[in-house]
Structures are given as C-alpha cells and as structure tokens.
Amino acid sequence: SITKIMTAIVTLENCPDLNAKVRVGSDAMNEFWGDDLNKRGASTCAFEIGQDNLTYMDCLYGLMVSSGCEAGNILALNLCDTIEDFVALMNKKAQELGCEDTHFANTHGLWEEDNYTTAYDMYLITRYAYDRVPKFMDISDTYSYQFPANDNNPDGYTKYNTNPLISASSDFYLEYVHGVKTGSIDEYYDKDGTTHPGGRTLVSTAQKNGFTYILVTLQAPFYNENNEKYNYSALDHYNLYEWAYKSFVYSTVVSENEICAEVNVEQGENDRLQLVSRNPFTTIIPKDLAEGEENGDASNSSTSPVQKKVTLMYDNIIAPVEKGEVLGKLEMIYQGELVQTIDLVAAKSIERSQVAYIADRANSLTDTSWFFPLLVLLGLCIVAQIILHSVRRRKLLQEARKRERMRRRNSYK
Structure with missing residues (x-):
C-alpha cells in the first residue's frame, strides 16, 4: 500500500x-x-x-x-x-x-x-x-x-x-x-x-x-x-x-564564514589571507561524541567524529584578491565516507601593493638563468663606453693642442 x-x-x-x-x-x-x-x-x-x-x-x-x-x-x-x-x-x-x-x-x-x-x-x-x-x-x-x-x-x-x-x-x-x-x-x-x-x-x-x-x-x-x-x-x-x-544530536560541524585555512599572498598589501567556509554544514552525530567535543575531549581530528580535509587551489596566491573568491575546498569525511564538500573563499579583499609588485618583479628577474650573463654583458658595454669616451676625449685634446701650436706659429710670423 x-x-x-x-x-x-x-x-x-x-x-x-x-x-x-x-x-x-x-x-x-x-x-x-x-x-x-x-x-x-x-x-x-x-x-x-x-x-x-x-x-x-x-x-x-x-x-x-x-x-x-x-x-x-x-x-x-x-x-x-x-x-x-x-x-x-x-x-x-x-x-x-x-x-x-x-x-x-x-x-x-x-x-x-x-x-x-x-x-x-x-x-x-x-x-x-x-x-x-x-x-x-x-x-x-x-x-x-x-x-x-x-x-x-x-x-x-x-x-x-x-x-x-x-x-x-x-x-x-x-x-x-x-x-x-x-x-x-x-x-x-x-x-x-x-x-x-x-x-x-x-x-x-x-x-x-x-x-x-x-x-x-x-x-x-x-x-x-x-x-x-x-x-x-x-x-x-x-x-x-x-x-x-x-x-x-544535530550538530553544526562547520559554521558559515568559519575560518578554515590561511594562504600566503604575493604582491599584496597583506601577506596572509584567511579562507572561510562559504556555507555551514550541520549533521547528526552520536550524542556522546558531541558531548565530548563540548567538554574539549574531541578538539583534534583524531577524536572528532567528522574529519575535515582542506585542499587549496594554490600554495601562494597573487594579489589582487576579491572577497568571496573561491580558493579551495573543505571536505567533511565521516567513517571514511565523503559526506559534504564546501567551498573555501577569501575572507576579505586584498589590493595589489605597487611597491611589493615592483620588488617582486625585480626579484623574479634575478631568478632567471639569463640575468647574470646579461648583467656581465651590460657591464662590459658600460666599460666599453667609458673607454670609447676616454679615447675620443684624448683625440679631441690632442687636436686642440695641435691647433693651438699652429696658431702660435702663425702669430710669430
């Protein structure tokens, strides 16, 4: 029926x-x-x-x-x-x-x-x-x-x-x-x-x-x-x-906007960014485990009934970053089974720092394989310019002295 x-x-x-x-x-x-x-x-x-x-x-x-x-x-x-x-x-x-x-x-x-x-x-x-x-x-x-x-x-x-x-x-x-x-x-x-x-x-x-x-x-x-x-x-x-x-009992495993991870930020006004959960996750868990958590007995992942696994999209992120931008995920696992996945998002916006950007670009140049050979070549060019300038100056001085001697001879006549 x-x-x-x-x-x-x-x-x-x-x-x-x-x-x-x-x-x-x-x-x-x-x-x-x-x-x-x-x-x-x-x-x-x-x-x-x-x-x-x-x-x-x-x-x-x-x-x-x-x-x-x-x-x-x-x-x-x-x-x-x-x-x-x-x-x-x-x-x-x-x-x-x-x-x-x-x-x-x-x-x-x-x-x-x-x-x-x-x-x-x-x-x-x-x-x-x-x-x-x-x-x-x-x-x-x-x-x-x-x-x-x-x-x-x-x-x-x-x-x-x-x-x-x-x-x-x-x-x-x-x-x-x-x-x-x-x-x-x-x-x-x-x-x-x-x-x-x-x-x-x-x-x-x-x-x-x-x-x-x-x-x-x-x-x-x-x-x-x-x-x-x-x-x-x-x-x-x-x-x-x-x-x-x-x-x-019904238990909130992850609250909305709960801080779940931090990532490094490059070229930003801040060098660290907190990632928070986009959505909450609630589920039923055994009452004795929930009471243990309230008493502090289940404060680590080895005793918590629901395991939390954080996966980041990038080890380091580059500014600018918008608040709410998805940068990772949080997986909830109970007794070996994936029960929920929640997006991890930027807790706030971080603008690009121009000073940090220029410094980072400069540092990135020094990390290239061709930077030092180029630096040597540039030094050689500078030395060559100095020598060339010195030779030209010497020739000009010699020509000037020669003209001066000829002028004096002509004046005695």
Missing part, C-alpha cells in the same frame, strides 16, 4: 480542483471482485458505485488515511482515460525522482509481479512529497476523517488512520511521529498459484529536537512466533525513533 504515496503525489500535482466532484464507476471496483486472489479482500473506504457526493479531496483522505484501494482507482479514472495511463504518470514521476529500482503496476499496491520498489527509492519519493507537494503531509498525518453519506452510511461515517504511531490509543504511539503510509499483506499468490508469506511495510516521519527523520522499513513479519498477527513494522519504527533521538 505504500504505492499509494505516489498515487497521492500524481493526484496532487495534476488535479486542478481538489474540491471538484468525482465519478465513482464500476470500472474502479471491478478488479476487487474478479478471479485474482491478490485483489480479493482489499482494504476499502466503503465508497459506493454511483456515489455522487465525493470529491478528489475525499478520495485522497480515503487513500492515505484508511488505505482505500478503490480510492486510488477512482482518482486515476477521473484524471486519466484509463488506470494504465495514470500508472504511466506514476512511473514517469519515479524516474524523474531518480528511482532506479521502482516500477508501479497499479494505484493501490496490491500484489503484482511488476509492482516493486526499494527502501531507498521509497525514501526518495517520500522526501519529495514531504518537501515539495503541498497538502501531502497534512493529509497523511490526519488521524481521522469524516466521509460523506452514502446508501450504507446515511449519516456519513468516520475512518481512522492505519498508522498506529499517530494513534494516541496505540502501544506504539509517539507524539512526534507524523504520517505517512502503512502497507500489509498476510500472503500473496504468484502467477502459478503458489502461496508466499507476505509482510508489513511502513513509511513514517518524525520531528523532534529541531530535526526530522524519514524512515522506511519493508518486509516486517506479519505474524509472531505464535502465528498471531503482530505489527512488527510499527514496533521497528517505535524502537528506531526512540533510539535515534536518544543517541544522536
């Missing part, structure tokens, strides 16, 4: 008016009266053929609260020409959500060979409904719903949610659990008529201490060791939630 989660999603996303009336025809009921043993005894909402006072919303509550199989077919036949067309929309949506091991064959989840899913795929589907489909959680978290009157119930009637974790009278009640859907079948029959033991499934959510869980369990036993019906799926959810909220 957890198939009905996808039936509800497709309905809520494709129905233009949930308060509109629906047609209730025999085509929505026939399969439950046929020869297929897997369809006999299906859970219903007690809707009646020809009933004309039901709305889409009534059918959604019947689908998700009381797990009515006929409600799924009624919704399908009012939104599409055939049930098969509606199921095609269900499979299309599953593919869009990244479900790789899911295929729907009907709207209600009664056993068919090509109607299957996995716990992870059902998590993807439920997470989408939880986050993105308005009204879904309100409907699935409803404890009871009053349905309109019909021939067998002239004063109307009430149906109750099949999820014992939201029923205050249940041994499995938890006030912080909300929705989503149960599923159960004691046995089913394959195409050869062979009988197989069934089981219980349950998808639920819980909100407490500021964070939320989505829990999916499949194939819990239908009977206990005394061959008596027992709701092991509810027991599993009850125990897992109680354990999780007692054993784990």
